[in-house]
Amino acid sequence: MIAVCYPKDGWILQRMAEHLLARIPESIGLDYEDPETWTPGGVLDSGPQKLNYFINYATMRRTTAKLDAAWFTHPEDNGLFWEVARHVDLAVCNCDQYRRALESRGCRAATVLPGVEAAFTPKLVLGFVGRFNSYGKRKGVDLLQQVGGLEFVELAVSDGRLTLEELPAFYRRLDYVLVTSRYEGGPMCLLEGLACGKQVICPPDVGFADRFPEGIVPYDNGDFSSLERVLRELYAKKLRLAAMVRDCTWERWVLDHLRLFTALIRERNA
Numbered sequence: 001m002i003a004v005c006y007p008k009d010g011w012i013l014q015r016m017a018e019h020l021l022a023r024i025p026e027s028i029g030l031d032y033e034d035p036e037t038w039t040p041g042g043v044l045d046s047g048p049q050k051l052n053y054f055i056n057y058a059t060m061r062r063t064t065a066k067l068d069a070a071w072f073t074h075p076e077d078n079g080l081f082w083e084v085a086r087h088v089d090l091a092v093c094n095c096d097q098y099r100r101a102l103e104s105r106g107c108r109a110a111t112v113l114p115g116v117e118a119a120f121t122p123k124l125v126l127g128f129v130g131r132f133n134s135y136g137k138r139k140g141v142d143l144l145q146q147v148g149g150l151e152f153v154e155l156a157v158s159d160g161r162l163t164l165e166e167l168p169a170f171y172r173r174l175d176y177v178l179v180t181s182r183y184e185g186g187p188m189c190l191l192e193g194l195a196c197g198k199q200v201i202c203p204p205d206v207g208f209a210d211r212f213p214e215g216i217v218p219y220d221n222g223d224f225s226s227l228e229r230v231l232r233e234l235y236a237k238k239l240r241l242a243a244m245v246r247d248c249t250w251e252r253w254v255l256d257h258l259r260l261f262t263a264l265i266r267e268r269n270a
Contacts, residue, residue, distance in 0.1 A: 001024060001025070001026055001027060001049060001050055001051070001261070001265075002020070002024060002027050002028070002049050002050065002051045002052070002053050002261060003027070003028040003029075003030055003043065003044065003047055003049040003051070003052045003053070003066075004017045004020055004021055004027060004028070004029055004030065004053050004055060005030040005031075005032045005037060005044070005052060005053070005054045005055070005059055005060070006029070006030070006031075006032060006054075006055040006059060007031075007032055007033065007059060008031050008033075012114075013055050013056055013071075016055055016071070016114060016253070017029065017055045019115065019250040019253060019254060020053070020253075020254055020257060023250075023251070023254040024254065024257075024258065026048070027049075028043070028047060028048075028049055030043065030044070032054070032059035032061070038061050038062065044064040044065075044066065045064050045065040045066065046065070047066075049066060050066060050067060050261075050265045050268070051066055051067040051068070051069060051089075051261055051264065051265060052064050052066050052067070052068050052069070053069045053070070053071070053092075053257075053261075054068070054069070054070040054071065054088075055070070055071040056070065056071045056072065056073050057070040057071065057072050057073075057080070057081060057084040057085070057088075057091075058080060058084075060084050060087075060088070063087050063088075067089045067090075067264055067265065067268055068087070068088045068089050068090075069088055069089060069090040069091070069092060069260075069261065069264070070084060070085075070088045070090075070091060070092070071092050071094070072084075072085065072091045072092065072093045072094065072098060072102065072109075073094045073098075074094070074098060075098070075101075082105065085102050085105070085107045085109075086105075086107065088107075089108065089264060090108050090109070090110065090260060090261075090264055091107050091108065091109040091110075092109075092110055092111075092112050092257070092260065093109055093110065093111045093112075094111075094112075094113075094114070095111065095113075096111050099111045110260050112253060112256045112257060112260070113248050113253070114248065114253060115248055115249050115250030115251070115252065115253040116245055116248050116249065116250075117250075118249075121242070122152075122235070122238035122239060122241070122242050123152060123153065123154040123238075124152055124153050124154065124175055124176075124231060124234055124235045124238065125153075125154045125156065125173065125174050125175045125176075126147065126153055126154070126155055126156070126174065126175065126176055126177075126178040126201070126231075127155075127156045127157075127158070127170060127171065127173075127174040127176070127177050127178060127189075127193075127198075128144055128155065128156070128157045128158070128177075128178050128180070128189075129158045129167070129170075129177070129187075129188070129189035129192070129193075130157075130158065130159075130160070130187075130189070131159055131160045137182065138181060138182055138183060139180065139181050139182075140179075140180025140181050140182055140222065141180070142224075143180040143222070143224050143227060144157075144178075144180045146224050146228075147178065147180070147224075147227065147228075147231065150228070150231065152231075152232075152235045153231065153235075155178075156170065156173070156174060158170060167192065168192075168196060171192060171193055171196035171198055172196050172197075172198075174193075174198055175198075175234070176193075176198060176199050176200065176201050176217065176234065177189050177190070177192075177193030177198050177199070177200040177201065177202075178200075178201045178202075179200060179201065179202035179203070179206060179209075180227075181203075181206050181207075182203075182206070182221055182222050183206060183207070184206050184207035185207055186207045186208065187206070187207055190202060190207065190208070190209060190212070190215075190216070194212060194215045199215055199216065199217055200212075200215060200216050200217070201216070201217045201219065201227070201230060201231075201234075202216045202217070202218065202219075203218060203219060203220065203221035203222075204216060204218045205221055206221065217230060217234070218230075
């Protein structure tokens with residue numbers, strides 16, 4: 001049905017093309033850097049495909065005897081974006097603002113959002129600063145172990161292995177700092193976490209936590225059910241963000257292209 005011309009460089013454009021090739025029967029993959037691809041009268045002009053699809057527009061070196069479509073990301077200063085758009089039968093755009101811009105210039109255009117690999121899923125990344133097995137019940141090791149068993153939590157524990165120079169980077173990669181202590185004079189991680197712009201999940205009656213009410217996410221001291229409820233509420237915020245792109249799958253990417261290409265081919269045949 002289609003031939004896809006794309007760069008084989010391991011980057012996102014190659015992945016986009018390969019998702020199409022893997023899911024569209026009888027599709028053909030062409031390397032845009034292969035000189036034979038561009039030979040007049042060659043596969044782009046005389047192959048069995050109805051349509052040639054160039055990912056992205058910059059790979060399109062000439063028009064062909066078939067229907068031509070191209071993937072349009074964003075304009076560059078050299079004007080190639082607009083020039084290629086004038087010569088294709090369909091411009092498939094990465095976002096609506098450039099689809100509208102192309103349509104305003106008389107180009108036939110559509111928007112298809114890319115997909116997201118299934119491996120991209122949210123986790124609640126929590127950081128515990130201290131030795132995991134030290135200080136027993138006072139440090140809330142029992143709570144920490146239960147937190148580590150929650151399927152949606154990624155627990156990062158310094159365990160006394162990080163130097164002072166390494167700690168700031170440790171804090172910055174967290175979603176929240178977690179304090180499971182039942183009582184403290186501090187803790188230092190509360191100050192350090194806030195200094196790095198991170199909220200701290202901590203009972204309000206531990207140490208000097210009551211000095212920083214806006215900086216802590218409170219739960220009941222020593223109560224795992226209370227802590228778990230807080231963690232699930234925080235995780236729910238991440239799930240709401242993830243839901244915004246739930247439909248951005250590679251299966252949908254392929255189906256949207258099939259819909260557009262089928263309509264274009266039917267128009268040509270008519």
